[in-house]
Amino acid sequence: AVSAKRALLVKLLKSNDFNQVLVFTRTKIETNRLARDLQRAGIAADSIHGDKTQQDRLKALEAFKAGEVLVLVATDVAARGLDIDELPHVINFELPHTPEDYIHRIGRTGRAGRPGTAVSLVSAHEVQYLADIEKLIRLQIEQVVVAGFEPEDDYVYPPGDRRTGRRPTPRPPAPPVARREGPVSRVDDERPRSPSGRRANLIADDGFDFSKPYESSLPDPALAAKSDGGAASLGATKTSGQARRPVAALLGGLGRN
Numbered sequence: 001a002v003s004a005k006r007a008l009l010v011k012l013l014k015s016n017d018f019n020q021v022l023v024f025t026r027t028k029i030e031t032n033r034l035a036r037d038l039q040r041a042g043i044a045a046d047s048i049h050g051d052k053t054q055q056d057r058l059k060a061l062e063a064f065k066a067g068e069v070l071v072l073v074a075t076d077v078a079a080r081g082l083d084i085d086e087l088p089h090v091i092n093f094e095l096p097h098t099p100e101d102y103i104h105r106i107g108r109t110g111r112a113g114r115p116g117t118a119v120s121l122v123s124a125h126e127v128q129y130l131a132d133i134e135k136l137i138r139l140q141i142e143q144v145v146v147a148g149f150e151p152e153d154d155y156v157y158p159p160g161d162r163r164t165g166r167r168p169t170p171r172p173p174a175p176p177v178a179r180r181e182g183p184v185s186r187v188d189d190e191r192p193r194s195p196s197g198r199r200a201n202l203i204a205d206d207g208f209d210f211s212k213p214y215e216s217s218l219p220d221p222a223l224a225a226k227s228d229g230g231a232a233s234l235g236a237t238k239t240s241g242q243a244r245r246p247v248a249a250l251l252g253g254l255g256r257n
Helices: 002-014 028-040 054-065 099-106 124-137 186-190 221-228
Strands: 021-024 045-048 071-074 089-092 117-120
Touching: 002 028, 028 045, 028 071, 045 054, 054 071, 089 099, 099 117, 099 124
Parallel strands: 021 071, 021 089, 045 071, 089 117
Antiparallel strands: none
């Protein structure tokens, strides 16, 4: 996508429609690289960014104003202080991450009622930035396809496919789930399995079956209370002639009598 953008930019700059152009990129590295590529293509270009000294930036700006340099490639930070009265063209080689920066960029051209042109080269991964810009300015930007530089296959405008009718690729159907036929007992179906996949043995050595609900072997305290003619406390047994003895109880134990 980047190489196609560079080729498209060279084609635009070599046409008679562009005679003095301020080109915006997002990074200092891309600014230097793009300026070099334009020079190799026979286009008089220079760059300004934060790593250049003030003297070098002023020199590049003066050459641009004098017409000695056709293209000035700049980052957003370096372009904020540029003083260019009659700038006819701005090209966004890369769309900014924030839509407010887009307004600052294109505001460099068309000042004081003078004519100006702003062009943005948009790749598939930048469509969301374009949608954010249109939402901020409340205008739909005209999109023009240049012959030989058609959008990529994954270029979808707007994001969400509401106007184009294109839909995301549907997910493949889930594979069928194997079902076991025939009646299955509840205990057999819920019995835990060992890591090897075999059912765990739930019968203890003393014959206790852990798969069944717990049933106490002691007499019901309520029945014992009725037979003794008094009330019995939960978790303790009382027999004639014997002292109380503590027993285990769940959920915090028992109160004292």
